[in-house]
Amino acid sequence: MRTTAKLLIRGFGLGTLLVAFAQTGMAGATPDVVELATLANMYKPTTFDHAMHVDVAACAVCHHHTTGTPLPADSGCITCHGNSGPTAEVACASCHAANPCDPEVRQQTASAATIFHGGDRTGLKRAYHLNCMGCHKEMGGPTGCEDCHPKKERVTE
Amino acid sequence: MNTTPTTRSFGRAVGQDLWPFIKSELKPKGKLLTPFNIISAPVILLGLALIVLRFTKGLGATTNLNQEFPWGIWIGFDVVTGVAFAAGAYTLTFLVYVLRMEKYHSIVRATVLNGFLAYVFYAGALALDVGRPWKMINPIIGNSFGISSVLFLVAWHFLLYMIAQFIEFSPAIAEWLGLRRLRKILSTLTVGAVIFGICLSLLHQSGLGALFLLAAAKIHPLWYTEYIPVLFVVSSVFAGMSIVIIEGSISHRVFGNMIDPKHHAEHTDILVGLGRLAAVAMFVYFFLKVLVLIHGLHFDLLNTPMGHIYLIEMVGFVLFPMLLFIYGAQIRNKNVLLSAAIISALGIIFNRLNISVIAFKWDVPMHYVPSWMEIVITLAVVFGEIWAFRWAVNRMPVFVDSPAWAKQIDKELAEPQPAVQEIGLKDKQIA
Amino acid sequence: MKTTRRELLKLTGLAASASLLLGPDKAFARTVQRDTSTQVGMLVDTTRCIGCQSCEIACSEANGLPPPTDKPNAGQRRTTGIDAYTVVNEIESEKSNIFCKTQCMHCDQPACVSACITNAMYKTPEGPVIWRENKCMGCRYCMLACPFDVPKFEYESINPRIRKCILCYDRLGDGKQPACVEACPQEAVQYGRRGDLLDIARKRIADHPAQYVHNIYGENEVGGTNVLYLSSVPFEQLGFKTDLGTVAYPEFTKTFLYSVPLVLLLGPAFMAGLRHATRPGDDKSH
Numbered sequence: 001m002r003t004t005a006k007l008l009i010r011g012f013g014l015g016t017l018l019v020a021f022a023q024t025g026m027a028g029a030t031p032d033v034v035e036l037a038t039l040a041n042m043y044k045p046t047t048f049d050h051a052m053h054v055d056v057a058a059c060a061v062c063h064h065h066t067t068g069t070p071l072p073a074d075s076g077c078i079t080c081h082g083n084s085g086p087t088a089e090v091a092c093a094s095c096h097a098a099n100p101c102d103p104e105v106r107q108q109t110a111s112a113a114t115i116f117h118g119g120d121r122t123g124l125k126r127a128y129h130l131n132c133m134g135c136h137k138e139m140g141g142p143t144g145c146e147d148c149h150p151k152k153e154r155v156t157e
Numbered sequence: 158m159n160t161t162p163t164t165r166s167f168g169r170a171v172g173q174d175l176w177p178f179i180k181s182e183l184k185p186k187g188k189l190l191t192p193f194n195i196i197s198a199p200v201i202l203l204g205l206a207l208i209v210l211r212f213t214k215g216l217g218a219t220t221n222l223n224q225e226f227p228w229g230i231w232i233g234f235d236v237v238t239g240v241a242f243a244a245g246a247y248t249l250t251f252l253v254y255v256l257r258m259e260k261y262h263s264i265v266r267a268t269v270l271n272g273f274l275a276y277v278f279y280a281g282a283l284a285l286d287v288g289r290p291w292k293m294i295n296p297i298i299g300n301s302f303g304i305s306s307v308l309f310l311v312a313w314h315f316l317l318y319m320i321a322q323f324i325e326f327s328p329a330i331a332e333w334l335g336l337r338r339l340r341k342i343l344s345t346l347t348v349g350a351v352i353f354g355i356c357l358s359l360l361h362q363s364g365l366g367a368l369f370l371l372a373a374a375k376i377h378p379l380w381y382t383e384y385i386p387v388l389f390v391v392s393s394v395f396a397g398m399s400i401v402i403i404e405g406s407i408s409h410r411v412f413g414n415m416i417d418p419k420h421h422a423e424h425t426d427i428l429v430g431l432g433r434l435a436a437v438a439m440f441v442y443f444f445l446k447v448l449v450l451i452h453g454l455h456f457d458l459l460n461t462p463m464g465h466i467y468l469i470e471m472v473g474f475v476l477f478p479m480l481l482f483i484y485g486a487q488i489r490n491k492n493v494l495l496s497a498a499i500i501s502a503l504g505i506i507f508n509r510l511n512i513s514v515i516a517f518k519w520d521v522p523m524h525y526v527p528s529w530m531e532i533v534i535t536l537a538v539v540f541g542e543i544w545a546f547r548w549a550v551n552r553m554p555v556f557v558d559s560p561a562w563a564k565q566i567d568k569e570l571a572e573p574q575p576a577v578q579e580i581g582l583k584d585k586q587i588a
Numbered sequence: 589m590k591t592t593r594r595e596l597l598k599l600t601g602l603a604a605s606a607s608l609l610l611g612p613d614k615a616f617a618r619t620v621q622r623d624t625s626t627q628v629g630m631l632v633d634t635t636r637c638i639g640c641q642s643c644e645i646a647c648s649e650a651n652g653l654p655p656p657t658d659k660p661n662a663g664q665r666r667t668t669g670i671d672a673y674t675v676v677n678e679i680e681s682e683k684s685n686i687f688c689k690t691q692c693m694h695c696d697q698p699a700c701v702s703a704c705i706t707n708a709m710y711k712t713p714e715g716p717v718i719w720r721e722n723k724c725m726g727c728r729y730c731m732l733a734c735p736f737d738v739p740k741f742e743y744e745s746i747n748p749r750i751r752k753c754i755l756c757y758d759r760l761g762d763g764k765q766p767a768c769v770e771a772c773p774q775e776a777v778q779y780g781r782r783g784d785l786l787d788i789a790r791k792r793i794a795d796h797p798a799q800y801v802h803n804i805y806g807e808n809e810v811g812g813t814n815v816l817y818l819s820s821v822p823f824e825q826l827g828f829k830t831d832l833g834t835v836a837y838p839e840f841t842k843t844f845l846y847s848v849p850l851v852l853l854l855g856p857a858f859m860a861g862l863r864h865a866t867r868p869g870d871d872k873s874h
Contacts, residue, residue, distance in 0.1 A: 042642065042645070042646065042771060099765075100775065100778070101765050101769055101778050101779040101780050102765070103780065103781065106780055106781075106784055120788045120791050120792055120795075122775065123775050125772075125773050125775070126636075126773065126774050126775040129773045129774060130774075145640070212746065213746065214746070215742075215743060215744050215745050215746045215748065216743045216748065217743030217744040217745075218744070220743075222728075222743060223743070224667070224669070224731070224737070224740050224741065225737070227728035227729075227731035227732055227741060228728065228732055251859075254863065255859045255862050255863045255866070256862065256863075256866055257863070257866045257867065257868070286727075287725050287726050287727050288724075288725065288726015288727070288728065288741065288742075288748040289724065289725045289726040289747065289748065290725070292706065292723070292724065292725035292726070293725050295706045295723055295725060296705050296706050296725075300706075300723070301705075301706035301707045301708065301723045302707065303703075303704045303705040303706055303707045305701070305702045305838060305841075305845070306702060306703050306704055306705045306729070306841075307703075307841050307844065307845065308703065308705040308727065308729050309705045310845065310848060312705060348863070352855070352856050352859045352860060352863075353856065355855065355859060356851055356852055356855035356856060356859075359851055359855065360847075360848055360851055360852070363844065364844070367841055367844040367845075368729070368732075369732075370840040370841050370844065371699055371702070371703055371729075371732065371733035371837055371840055371841060372732050372733065373735070373837070373840060374735050374829060374831070374832055375732075383840070383843070386844050
């Protein structure tokens, strides 16, 4: 429980700062904790222990090619990004739209022509769930809804 | 059992005589404890109580309607079958006023009265079935014209047709009230109302069938066809005829003392004529159904449970009574004709119920069976209509001949036009 | 008698030919294809749904309904109801069970709208099919007409309403999305313009041909619906009716409705003519 409290305090204090930090492109500084609060309709924000995951998985597992370290040959990214360096932004939300069904957002994503960057680009929530839970299922991590984010007290209109 | 009605001179004594007149007309005439009354009175009372329940507790408490079966016997029987049964009005007025077959003139009034009351009661029963009857005014006042809906057409036609039928019957009311000038004016409106009424009838009889065109995937292929509207209008012809025969046979027994002996003698002639017309309509209907069956190539479905129901309907309740009508007309036997009419009427009920509730979603595990409350209310509506018919017949010149002054008006109105338009006859003198 | 019969035949011939000329072109109507690409709709990808019921919960919240009381289970087919505008069903399948979300299909040419006598069922220009409470009289013809059996009726109420998904039409105006779309963690249900959704669906099939049945349910069914489905198994297995055809339902009654002005125009003329032809003339041989 203490760890959770610590994480929560850190998250609350440093979360926004760290996310902003990541956005400024200081790719070398890997955050310890990231607060995933972009989507918060039914569940409270997730406090994500980035530091622990850095030890467990390669950057490319979550960040694809954006950290400049794509996975070996059979990965879909290599063919185009084999020699691309790190991108300015590596946060998930910078490529995966929080609101993928928004008409303006769809307009932007539709214009990108390639397979992985085209009109059917996965939105943020799905990206989190697919990537996180995919690995968790294999490696025995948390897979329940409230294991990662507790339910919010909802106000019914 | 029933006394001859007298026509009071209502028109002359308005104000003085009004309340006593109303009171006397509301008093029941004839015996109170007839077998029919003993059965129908409690049913009507119970029905009224259940109607109150329907409005205080909702449709769920009184019917077995559910999300799979939104329409039950209140639509399938009361409206769809009841209106087919009232078709005698438009077919008979067509024969008498358009084709001028005077042979049937004596039964027109009773048929039109029955038709009018049938629409009032059965189409009125719609107000029971509809979830929010107070909104029924919406499609009428222009707030919500659902012009792409067949139901909109049917609703408007019902309304207009009831008005047309009322106009057709109104001369009898004028005679009852002794209003001579009104009687004359109303008589001139008859032909127009009849023609308009026939057009409306053709459309809403077929319209009732057209309603089910939208249930394309839900009605069994042996009954679902784009020709449903045509089948409905053709079957309405013999449905109406059958009811006229049945109602006429009963009336001749029950109200027999009101009827002129001359009309009694004509009765067989009339029944034979109606029987023949019904047989022709049934032949057309049967032929169309066979065509539809061949066109749809649904022969493989005939040997299924629904197929058996279809065959029973077609052979037992269309082909058989048709042959019975032909036979009865040939040997001029009233009982055979009446039997044919009864079987054919049952066939219409069977057909309309098949399309609306039996062959409708026939393959769904949970099926619709009307609740006893729905049945009682339906019977109450039927008995109510008969009571209203009896009330009118006991007071107005329906079976009794019109008073002499009314017949005089008719003679004046029917005076032939001078034959000036005919070419070549201008100079001739009719010998 | 000769004169009147001749007249009668003349009139009949005239009327018959007139009705042939004035009658509808084709005996059976065809669906008019409309441009639906700018209407909004939803794309439901049943390969993505995990049966979490977030959509059901979000929908019930957004519409003031009670939350779902049962879960999807393969042994029972759940249906929408008066307090559940959308439900998820579980369907057994070889590899892993499939979950399928059902709700109103928001057809382009809805049967319910064509059936509605009071215009309570209304196809909005933006796409969603909504129900307008102030007009409805509860005749339930929409329930009879809907090929997907969507509208549900409050039989237990004395002021009954028709209940169904309205694609959160009241929220769309504020720039929001349907509640179910917002809630779905897997983007199994997406929202957007129908044209875009079709493009996405086709792209998905093209990119993963082995994963999908090469058909988008709702693209052409009953003239096209605004809710589209993708599936990895034949759609009948998911409980969809695949024999509905591509003709929009309003077409079924159009031919009949077109005959109305015809009958009302020609009928009186024809009958007046008949009455004239059968009048007892000065012809003694009658």
